Amino acid sequence: MRQKIELAAAILVLAALVFVSRTISKYVDSNQVKNEKVTIVLDPGHGGSDPGKIGVNDVEEKTVNLEIAKRVQKLLKKEKIDVVMTREKDTMLTGRDGQATKVGDMKARVAMINETKPALAVSIHQNSYHQEGVKGAQVFYYSHSEDGKKAAEVMQKALLSLNTDNNRKAKANDTYYLLKRTEPPTIIVECGFLSNWEEAELLKDKEYQESIAEAIVEGIKAYIEK
């Protein structure tokens, strides 16, 4: 008799455990569904009368930035991630004052990021240096942003897959206007150096642009999954 009671009690406890674990997993699932809609802002740097850096091979930074950003946009859409682009054409953004100046352009980008409130804003740029030999992708984040730092570190890791010689690390910065003035986590991805012949040639190559875009998407996914 006593054994039977113990057995019945054990079955009851087991049933209760199954019920609780199912309820928890349902709750977790519904939370994941709720969190599924993620928005990313992509910010191709420069545009219009502001070409950005000019490559040793004459390629203009604004063009490379936009090409890569468009590829990232396409790939993110496939992943069902919402994308807002600060620009989709070769233009400067117009400030609130109605003037397409460099200051107005920067302010408009910042306002767009702050109004969109994305999970992450990724500003795409190309680097340049007075020593030709310097190359490799590098990611910048705002010194006072913990999330920015996390995003920059996972993005840097994703970009290292493009070039095994690259040992750059994500770098903190507290002077870039875009990093200082944006509220959502924002990173600047400098995909490579237009002052380096080899990299400048790669950066205008469609296949290489696609590989960079894929690495950036990996970085974004790694950040939002965390």
Ligand SMILES: [Zn+2]
């Ligand atoms: Zn730039």
